[in-house]
Amino acid sequence: MPAFAYKALDSRGKNKNGVLEGDTPRQIRQQLREKSLIPVEVNQVAQEKTQSAKPKLFSSRSTKISVADLSLLTRQLATLIESALPIEEALLAVAEQCEKPKHKNMMMAVRSRVVEGHPLAKAMSDFPRVFDTLYRAMVSAGERSGHLDTVLSRLADYTEKRHRTSGQISQALIYPIVMLLVAVSVVILLLTAVVPKIVGQFDTMGQELPLATRILIGISDFLQNYGIIAGILIAILILLTNRVLQIPRIELAWHKRLLFLPVIGKLARGTNTARFAQTLSILSASAVPLLESMRIAGNVLENKHLQNLVAEAAIKVKEGSSFRAALENTKVFPPMMMHMIASGERSGELQQMLARAADNQERELESTISIALKIFEPMLIVTMAAIVLFIVMAILMPILALNNSVGL
Known part of the structure; x- marks a missing residue:
């Protein structure tokens, strides 16, 4: 029996929304009248297109939950x-x-x-x-x-x-992201509000300023005069880059390159191989055939190049190759995972070994993310310290030069 979403008015004129089951919209309207409600709109739930031009109450394609x-x-x-x-x-x-x-x-x-x-x-x-x-x-x-x-x-x-893992990653990223935003904000504030007031005093010195000071003044003037325009251009560049990366050929080339970049590549491989192992493990445990499991597990990967590699591996398995050999030819999956899969194939316990491989990949991914964050935080602090040191030295150098000339 179909379900219908309705809008109606009660005796006080208040809106009422809900779902009722019936054979036709007319039957639903009759049910509403029996409940002392005045039907306003009735549409079948999960209906993609209505015959009228009125907007849908509910669309299955637009439904998404957390x-x-x-x-x-x-x-x-x-x-x-x-x-x-x-x-x-x-x-x-x-x-x-x-x-x-x-x-x-x-x-x-x-x-x-x-x-x-x-x-x-x-x-x-x-x-x-x-x-x-x-x-x-x-x-x-x-x-x-x-x-x-x-x-x-x-x-x-x-x-x-999956929800717990994504939550842990999000929590781990909060601190470095906040640090980065604060650091960039502090530098911009120094260059646009503090530095101009200080370097303005150098105009009366009547002597050539050091190179570092001239560079600092140039950056400060640029941010004051063109900072907003530069920010808009950067935002446009990011949007254009995102659009270009959605072109299938370019996206595939970028995803292939991404897998082999320093640090980022290791994170990308770890994330995708962990997801592949998890998906394959749960499908195998649910008695889904291996070829179908490989197809589905490949489709849930975010990296398009890796999706193609898994699809090629599935073809090799269909032609008679072992599961381990087919995946090993991709040269992306970690050796430990390959050894565990090979052991499972030999012993007939592939399902259990896939589950262990999935757990192992999850631990490796968490460790990789933790190491990456630990590297990022001190690098950010050192970079900020170098920028602040440059600003301070650029301001102090002409002052020290003036003191030396007065002392002479």
Whole structure:
């Protein structure tokens, strides 16, 4: 039975929004009248295009929720299905617990598709920005194997871990970003407000200023006269660069180069290989075939060049190559991960070894990020100290020269 999102007015003229199930919009309007509500607008949930020119109440393509909310929904659904509750009833219970209207509408739409006889994975495909390819593939595997509750529990663990990891990275980046912003602000303030007042006194000296002082005065004058224009131009340059990097050919070349840059390349490889190992591990544990798992795990990678390498590795596996040999030819994945995969293939415990490889890659990524931040912080402090020292010396040098000339 389809779900419909409605707008209505109560007896006091106040707006009421919600979702009801019915066969037609006319039936929904009748239900609203029976509740003493005046229907204003009724649209089917998850409907992409309406026949009228009126704006949609709800669009499945525009729906997007946070990782934390998705984790909560998945955990609730897994718990209810583990309790032997039918899927449609579990979806209804989850929808009723949703505090945000969009989330409630989404779950009601998924439920309506399930009630119509569609598989849960198919019903979730109406919301690709919420339930991605990985999510739907695992749900489909769980439905086929009859272990949907176990698969959903793994999915909940995966989304919670992803949310926790992204939170840790964000927290770790807050301090250096704040330091960088403060440092740049202090330098700009010195050059535009403090330095001009001091160096203005040098005009009466009647002698040639040292090179460092002239450079400092030039930078200060430039920022005062053209600072805003320079900032706008830099912003435009960043936007143009971002646009250019979206061109497929250029984006692919940039992503390939990115993997082998100092420090940044190690972070990029660590992030992508950790995500690949995590995704492959959870898909393998959910009984998704290896080739399908490789395809899905490759698609969730951020680096386009690495996506192509994984796709080529999948072709080699299909042609009969071992999983380890196919990945090793990419020359991107770390040796430890290759050894663990090889061990899993020989022993027949590839699923367990993939899980260990995923944990190992997560630890390596956290260590790499920690080291990178520890390198960045002292480098920023040293750079700031050098800039401040240059400003101070550029100001003191003509003063010292004047004192020496007076002393003579």
